[in-house]
Amino acid sequence: MRFVDEFRDAELGRAVAGQILSLVEPGRHYKVMEVCGGHTHSIYKYGIDDLLPANVELVHGPGCPVCVIPMGRVDDGISVAHHDGVIFTCFGDMMRVPGSDGSLLDAKAAGADIRMVYSPLDALRIARQNPEREVVFFAIGFETTAPSTALTLKRARAEGVTNFSVMCSHVTIVPPLRALLESPDLRLDGFIGPGHVSTVVGARPFEFIPADYGRPVVISGFEPLDILQGIEMILCQLATGRCEVENQYKRVVPYEGNLRALEVMAEVFELRPHFEWRGLGFISHSGLKLTDAYAELDAEARFNVPGLRVADPKACQCGEVLKGVIKPWECKVFGTACTPERPIGTCMVSSEGACAAYYNFGRFAREREVV
């Protein structure tokens, strides 16, 4: 399969792993954060960390869209879903994220009309098909997903669909990265930059990382060779004393991003002063809401949203996992009380979450090591 097979070539993978080995200094420990949950999934799925020298450690970042949604926001969604006449729509994984009193899936089982959709366009179609009902789309995701929501809102307005609204929980990737870089308990040597977010925002927003914090960034694709080459490019920068943003994923990421997508987002969304991230707390200017021009399609203006703030369960250490402070298997409830079938924390819900990815793939390699 073109664009896939070329990036899963085992012989080439071993060659890149050999280049990586030649770049590391013995006795130095390297910590490289993959920002995106899609990278985390690929790393465990393909066993990429097994190809790396022991002194190159991959740290899993906060780029899983589901994992960063706080419990209170889930509770808010459930509250809207329980309004009379509402059809509440959301993406698949979001259905299973635990709130303080169950998930959207539990609320659906209890009678709320909650439907899984593949895209906001699907939600708009449901609104057209049910003109007597209010259809709410629970919008989550980074800049990869936000343009789709923005285009759908424009389409809803153009078509005059008035029974459609969006509960906007979109977030942006740069503020949490800055928060992580300011964190005193995390020392990182470089970043594997997010691939598909960068398709939209481009490479320029990451220039502050080398400029202000002296850390290299390599935007990488999601195939095994993409990630290996991204790591090799980071180590090459470190070995040669360079520090810049590089783009390994040029086949889909233009340096300036998708300007039309950025324009549409700027028309429909504006930054919230603060937004709560699971495990990371409130981060300034990190969440999106609808602009006043689209206020009539804002579910938070249309419904009484309680705006709850709920503390994470004490046993759950998703926050430390999301910050890369601990590994998934170091969490007290990993694989026992918290599993993909019955997740306590969000990192175990989505397969892009570090805990679920490790549970599904990585633990087998580790169990072999322990034996």
Added chain:
Amino acid sequence: MTDDCGSQHCITCGDIATAMTVLRVDVDGLALCEAEDGTREMVQIALVDPVRAADRLLVHAGTALAHQGGDPCEIR
């Protein structure tokens, strides 16, 4: 959601984009596209116009974000 590699894998939640081939372009900013596994869906193409049949697009959450081009052999 697809049953990818034995795990329930939500490509929309995961910020994963899918390569799709354009089968037909409609007049209302939509195109019928097909993924490698034969799945077909209507995709918003306003962000990547102009689009023609047989183009390959990177699609996420029902919206095309980029043309998929370049040389897949650029990797060393």
